Amino acid sequence: MTSRRVFFAAMVAATLASPAWSQAPTEELRVGVLATLEGPLTSLGQEAMRGVRLALSEANNTVAGRRVTLFTGPTNATPDSAINAARRLIEQDRVQIIIGPVSGTEGLALVQFAKQNPGVTFINGTAAAPEATYRDPAENFFRFNADGVMWQAGLGSYAFQAKRFRRVASLVNDYSFGWAQMKGFSLEFCRAGGGIVERLWTPLGTTDFSSLIARIPRNIDALYVMLVGADATNFITQYIQAGAPVPLIAGTNTVDQTVLATLSRPRLREFMIGTPSASPVVDDWTNERYQQFVANYRRMFPDGLPAPASAGLGYYLNTQAMIQALGAVNGDLSGNQARFRQALASTVVDGPAGPVRLDENRQGNATIFVTEVRAAPDGRLFNSFVQAFPNVTQSMGMPREEFMRLGVPARDTIQCP
Template sequence: MAVLLASCGGQPAQGPGQSGGNPESPSGSSGGTESGSAAGEPIRIGLLVPLTGVFAAPGQYMKEGFELWLKEVNNQVAGRPVEVVTADTQGNPDVALTQARRLVEQEKVHLLVGPLSAAEGLALVPYIDGVRIPSIYPIVSADDLTQRKIPKYVVRTGWTSSQTTHVLGDYAYKKLGYRRVAIIAYDFAFGWESVGGFMQTFQEAGGKVVKVIWTPLNTTDFSPYLSQIPKDVDAVFASFSGSAAIQFIQQYKRFGLTAPLIAQGNTTDESTLEQTGPEAVGIVTALHYSAALDTPANKAFVEAYTKAFGHVPSYYSEGTYVAGLVLQQALEQLRGDVSDPDAVVKALRSVQLSETPRGPYRFDNYGNPIQNVYIRKVEQVNGKLQNTVIDVVQNVSQFWTYDPKEYLQRPVYNRGVPECNACGG
């Protein structure tokens, strides 16, 4: 049986000129897959996660989710042992690229899994495609990775930033009855795309967005931004994660704002929910997973995960666990042969899973999962906070209800797209 290898430590970041000039590995090999078909030899997987830095907490959840899958398959898939080398990206795109090069060129891994942030994921694409290393992105949600600029060797098993907020914008107008909202979110691509999905469907349904407030990524004091939120709105939509989500929610309540909060699902993720505290109660979010989802598959996953790690899983945990399930089915289809990176990618994108912790799962023609999106409400149950599922929208595409070809003619959601329809008054 193979063992879970120790983590690679962080290395000095290379500058763009050093890392981006020639993406090919020194040997010209296709991602270290020379012995990829050797029966009985280990399949080597490089796990890219932030274990230090601002994303260390969700990074740990990612690592735990993958470890649970590995434990459940007894470190073996398709008759071959599996070895995992975990590398700390520090949440830094330059470090992520340095670590990916180390895993491929020195550790000779056959596949990569990770990283966490969109910035890291986008930075890795030229290298991944250059060396032809099959890579699974379980968390990175940048819309265009499965829309206008699809990498050849990246398989996304997670979601797009706007996939769940398309649902929430429509739901906020039609089910929650909100007509006028203000928006506050991160001022970078993830914030723009999650806000864009919400604005698109909310405004199309007839809703009015009266204010959009962007906050810098490193914001800790939200009071200058909270003071800009109009008092005469039905609700406030927010998009944050990690420590920023904790600080935003706590400060929102303490600032005396009373409009209901609705949010992109990471804002109340289980990795930060208990730290956020009772201020989170009542927030409605949309995401493709909740640890409180009442299905046999999720109950079994939550029980096994909690037993192994002493706390409930988060979306980050479930993301890497499902990445393992997808990888397992693909490798079984290939009888463990990972020597041909194109065949590996094709097998990964063909996977359909009828039962996962998040529900049924299949890929669309562009390589993004079609999956359920859950409307969740933070509640305190038996003394603990949870994202109680209050509604389900089944089989949600990254294109929502739009025609994909027409959708792709539009620009990707950004700071000014779509336009705010009522910010002038």
């Protein structure tokens, strides 16, 4: 009897006491960060956190006299994990601003979630599904990084003209970011006169690529590969074991440092040299501001990647935007954050690769680089600068209406058989 009473008393006490834990109003600024710290994109999530911490440390962790307290919302690249983590950040950690997420589909889910939570401002991390800001955007969702289509600017033309690839097949992660990259690549490659003869799709988190490798057609010049995180490492290893019949053209995350740094065997490295890609980051660009960014990154994270990857840059840009806008309004988040949002919309971020400003849908422009994989004297791989495209806009230089008519990125958006 006694033990049962104690049991119930404890339950009741716990129920009554616990809401009190999470109520301690303070002057600090509560910022939530969504990052993929589980699942196939873990390496990107860790890199994303470095981007946030770099930007904050440059501001001394203080904005307008208020200390910034970070709350992490770990996700696993699925939209529902992002929603759960965001809900937790808002309702339990009572954050005022959320930075993130990493992955495209997470971003699409979060835009809808943002509409249901008008009291919180959402600043993207690196989620790069274009629809998040061009179809039905949310008033309180801001994106200072480029989207997945923009990230491929210049790659299609470069592959056709400089590399002389005419017929290619594709192997791409089957979700919104993969569709966006495919659209960005085929937009230019098809226009230049190339043909994409076979499109293979594989879910995020694929570990065994043998059946897909067997389906790659033989009579092609190159394979366009857009796999992210652990998928890319797994594929490259298995592709080379299978004889690697044709060279690769790589999507943005497929050859960024989150993947290149994992390729330790000489045979893998040798094969990857010369692989073209396009990305918002480049490892050896001589621009002074950019070199400063790389140097700061290396100093702060000696155990991090050899050079910042796109996830690091994206979170860095978006965090910096938050810091600048908060500074401009002196940390004022009153009135449903109206002044802050106004400031954010007109913020010009002094990005490492050039100034970033938002369009009317709160989407930033970007400098995009066409790169090629090269080996440093010590053998490790990096993305070498080939060409820069400043001020790439969301409609890829086309009139907005015309670009919209190409359709929302999907498996079969731009065809050129």
